[in-house]
Amino acid sequence: MxxxxxxxxxxxxxxxxxxxxxxxxxxxxxxxxPDAPSDGAAVRRAVADWAAAPPAKLAGIPLEGWSYEVTSVRRDGVRAFARAELRYRLAGYDTTPATSARELELAPGDGGGAAWRVTADRPAPGAPAQLWDQGEVAVVRGAHALVLGVGQSPQTLSAVAAEADRAVPAVNAAWPRPWAGRLVVEVPASLDGMAALLGRAADTYRGMGAVTTGATGGGPAPADRVVVNPEGYAGLSQAGRQIVLTHEATHVATRTATSARTPQWLSEGFADWAAYRGSPLGPAEAAPALARSVRGGEFPAALPADGAFTFGGNPEAMARAYEGAWLACRLVAARWGDAALVTLYEHAAREPLPTALDQTLHTDLPALTTAWQRSLREDLG
Structure with missing residues (x-):
């Protein structure tokens, strides 16, 4: 033709x-x-341009090292989609980069010379959200803490910062080992927002005050975040909020001394021991679930197993596990001394628990369990 x-x-x-x-x-x-991105070069250039000028809603966050590593590019009609790993640090708080799996959507360029331009930046399918995905982030700085919030009043965020500032010295008193001595606390607008940040169902965290993110391992400290459940946190007393934040701050401090070998009862019990050291509450007041069990004639046969601390299970059973773990660490500190408890924690990350008990307390697990059961009768019976 x-x-x-x-x-x-x-x-x-x-x-x-x-x-x-x-x-x-x-x-x-x-x-x-645009040219078909067979090698993704044009898309990668557009993503690099996007990284060079983060969105305005991030302006108040002290970001540094903001970059994307594109791992795949997909074309769909006149659009393109890039999967990437976002890396960034919060200046003055993160010693290693935080990472986030992202999906960027791109459209043809607007005639300014670029083949593509980024039109959306969101979590990759199945990946946890970042706080700024949920709205404009407000920033409050404390003496030892950086508090980031969405949908929260300045007064609420300032109160959280003050509580975090009190938590850090309490942790220093319990954990006399080097750590960063600062916290990053995220306060989303709702329980659902908290769950989105952690990538799990909301019911997993219902009733909890806060949790701490970050992996264990003993290497450089990861980018830990204390994530507050605004609904559970608001229902706590002033003393309860302080205990929750001190507990989570202890996890941040002990992160590099914790490994997959560390028993959960020791990890969680130590964090509660640090949190309750300055509290006037006695064992029966601070361990009501376990007290009810003991007074009913039901004594735990062993120290809490790791599975007893799993989120989303029976809340009463989980409460007994946390309380029993705290009382076990309280017993170690009372009988062998605070320093011995710290040393046991460090050894348990490197050695089997029986070896750690023998080398630090000169006892064994059956003897420790018997002593713990006896203390439950005395303190809670």
Missing amino acids: DPVRRAPLVRLLVRLLAPASCLALAAVAGCAA
Whole structure:
């Protein structure tokens, strides 16, 4: 067919089939579209441009090292999608980068010379959200803490910062080992917002005050975040909020001395021991679930197993596990001394628990369990 006579037919097809067929017909009729990103180079350039100027809603957050590593590029019609790993640090708080799996959506460039431009930046499918995905982030700085919040009043965030500032010295008194001595606390607008940050169902955290993110391992300290459940936290007394934040701050402090080998009863019990050291509450007041069990004639046969601390299970059973773990660490500190408890914690991350008990307390697990059961009768019976 004559090229001049063919052009109207091509334009008709474009009108009938656009936009999806525009890319297929581009080679025939010269339809304008970015080059196909077979190697992703143009998309990667657009993502790099996006990283160089983070969104305005991040302006108050002390970011540094903000970058994306594109891992895959997919074309869908006139759009492109890039999967990437976001890396960033909070200046003055993170010693290693925080990471986040992201998906960036791109559209054809606006005529300024770029083939592509980023139009959306969101969590990759199945990945946890970042706080700024949920709205504009407010920032409050304390003496030892950086508090980031969405949908919270300045007064609420300032109160959290003050409580975090009191938690850090309490942790220093319990854990006389080097650590960063500062906290990053995130306060989303709701329980659902908290769950989105942690990538789990909301019911997992219902009734909890806060949790701490970050992996164990003994290497450089990861980018820990204390994530507050605003609903559970608001229902606590002033003393309760202080205990919760001190507990979570202790996890941050002990992170590099914790490993997969550390028993959960020791990890959680130590964090509660640090939190309750300055509290006037006695064992029966601070361990009501376990007290009810003991007074009913039900004594735990062993120290709490790791599975007893799993979120989302029986809340009464989990409460007994936490309380029993605290009382076990309280017993170790009372009988062998605070320093011995700290040393036991460090050894238990490197050695089997029986070896750690023998080397630090010169006892064994059956003897410790018997002493713990006896203390439960005395303190809670």
